[in-house]
Amino acid sequence: MxxxxxxxxxxxxxxxxxxxxxxxxxxxxxxxxxxxxxxxxxxxxxxxxxxxxxxxxxxxxxxxxxxxxxxxxxxxxVVTTADVEISETSGHTPLTAIEDQANDAWLQRQLSRLPSKEYEILHLRQVEQKSNGEIAAILGITPQSVATLLSRARHKLLEKIQRDRMRGLI
Incomplete structure (x- = not known):
């Protein structure tokens, strides 16, 4: 098709x-x-x-x-956790690798907390590089709704980053 x-x-x-x-x-x-x-x-x-x-x-x-x-x-x-793998050949120190893993885990948690529609739009835009019109057609919503939801998702992540950095969590 x-x-x-x-x-x-x-x-x-x-x-x-x-x-x-x-x-x-x-x-x-x-x-x-x-x-x-x-x-x-x-x-x-x-x-x-x-x-x-x-x-x-x-x-x-x-x-x-x-x-x-x-x-x-x-x-x-049951909550599962991924095993920590630290590679000496990557050029990162073990501390840097742990920090990177913690940052990735933090980002994944924040993404999973977004409403599903915002997450899907963010994924289609950032990962699949779709335009607002293409996303609107795929999801059956208007391009204006795509722009609004995309902006809202990005804004939520930015606010969370700023709050958690101020608290020293990331």
Missing amino acids: TDKEFIDIATALREQALRRGRCYPLDTDEAEDIAQDTMLRLWALRSKIVSADHAAGLASVIAAHTAIDLLRRRRQT
Whole structure:
């Protein structure tokens, strides 16, 4: 499926994913998150999608699996931590490597605390280098909403960096 074909059916796919997310015991925001996650996954798979019906089926399955994963994560109480690997060949001292790891962990925590839509827009913009218009088409929102949410996400991260630096946390 081409990008244009996907964009043409994106709104209908998002609505289908939203309906599917509402079939589970989730609140409205969580159902919205599931719809957004579904659209991101469909966007990544768009080159393998052969038709609109195929896309609709995938949207339903992906939304259902995402909802189930969300419900399972709610039940989990175990927190896992990554092992620390310090490489002498990297040119960093062990202290620098630990500081870098702590900064990366801090950033990941802050990103995970952003509302899912803001996180998705930030990811599409910064990682996938999509324009506001492309992001709007993928997520089924207006380009103005993309700009607003992107600005809001960046502003939240900047404020958190400034607060935590003042406190000496980073």
